[in-house]
Amino acid sequence: MLWFTFEYLARFIATPIKCSFVKQPLNIIDLLTIIPFFVEECMPFFGFGVELRNLRGAMVVIRVMRLARVARIFKLARYSIGLRAFGETMRKSAAELSMLGMFLLTGIMLFSTAIYFFERDEPNSKFYSIPAACWWCIITMTTVGYGDLVPVTTGGKVVASMASVCGIIVLAFPISMIIDKFAESTGEWFGDEFVLKHQKAKDQGGRFKSMRKSRRGVI
Structure with a gap:
C-alpha cells in the first residue's frame, strides 16, 4: 500500500494539470483504495475503536478494477x-x-x-x-x-x-x-x-x- 501511495503522489506531483488528474476514473479508484487503509491505521491514535474492515472488504472490488490498467499494454500493438x-x-x-x-x-x-x-x-x-x-x-x-x-x-x-x-x-x-x-x-x-x-x-x-x-x- 505504501508503494501505491508513493506512485499516486509521484504521478500527482509530476502532472501539470492537477484537476484533470484527480478527475480521471482510474485515479479516483486509486484514491478510494488508498484512503481507507490510512484512515483505519490512524483512527486508534484519535481514540476511535471502530474498524473499517467491512469498508476495506468492499474496496476489494475497487482494487480489482485497478487491474484495468494492465489493458494499457495493448497500446504497444501499434508498434x-x-x-x-x-x-x-x-x-x-x-x-x-x-x-x-x-x-x-x-x-x-x-x-x-x-x-x-x-x-x-x-x-x-x-x-x-x-x-x-x-x-x-x-x-x-x-x-x-x-x-x-x-x-x-x-x-x-x-x-x-x-x-x-x-x-x-x-x-x-x-x-x-x-x-x-x-x-x-x-x-x-x-x-x-x-x-x-x-x-x-x-x-x-x-x-x-x-x-x-x-x-x-x-x-
Missing part, C-alpha cells in the same frame, strides 16, 4: 506488426471462434451430464453435481487434465475417453482456418510495410536524381 496481425486475425476469425465455443459448450454439457449419472452413486465421489462435472469436462476436453477429478466406474472411464478424443477433434477442427487467417493478416501487414518502404526508397531515389540533374544544369 508491433505481429500484434496487429494477431488482432486482425481475431477479428476475421470471429465465426470460427464462435463455432469453436459452441462445439465446446455442447460437448461440455453432454459429457458432464453423462459422467455425473455414472459417478454420482460412488462413495466419496467428487462428481456430486453437474456443475462440478462441468469443471472436469472443461479441463479434459481442453487437454489440460489436472487430475483433481478422476472417474472410477467403467462407464465413467468410457465417457472420459470419448470426451478426450472429442476435445482434440473440436480444438483441431477450426485451428487450420484460424492459421490461414493469421497468415493472410501477416502477409497484409508485412506487405503494406514493404510497399511503404519501397515507395519511400523510390521517392528518395527520385529526389536524389533530380538534385544531381539540377547540379549538372548549374555547372
Whole structure:
C-alpha cells in the first residue's frame, strides 16, 4: 500500500494539470483504495475503536478494477506488426471462434451430464453435481487434465475417453482456418510495410536524381 501511495503522489506531483488528474476514473479508484487503509491505521491514535474492515472488504472490488490498467499494454500493438496481425486475425476469425465455443459448450454439457449419472452413486465421489462435472469436462476436453477429478466406474472411464478424443477433434477442427487467417493478416501487414518502404526508397531515389540533374544544369 505504501508503494501505491508513493506512485499516486509521484504521478500527482509530476502532472501539470492537477484537476484533470484527480478527475480521471482510474485515479479516483486509486484514491478510494488508498484512503481507507490510512484512515483505519490512524483512527486508534484519535481514540476511535471502530474498524473499517467491512469498508476495506468492499474496496476489494475497487482494487480489482485497478487491474484495468494492465489493458494499457495493448497500446504497444501499434508498434508491433505481429500484434496487429494477431488482432486482425481475431477479428476475421470471429465465426470460427464462435463455432469453436459452441462445439465446446455442447460437448461440455453432454459429457458432464453423462459422467455425473455414472459417478454420482460412488462413495466419496467428487462428481456430486453437474456443475462440478462441468469443471472436469472443461479441463479434459481442453487437454489440460489436472487430475483433481478422476472417474472410477467403467462407464465413467468410457465417457472420459470419448470426451478426450472429442476435445482434440473440436480444438483441431477450426485451428487450420484460424492459421490461414493469421497468415493472410501477416502477409497484409508485412506487405503494406514493404510497399511503404519501397515507395519511400523510390521517392528518395527520385529526389536524389533530380538534385544531381539540377547540379549538372548549374555547372
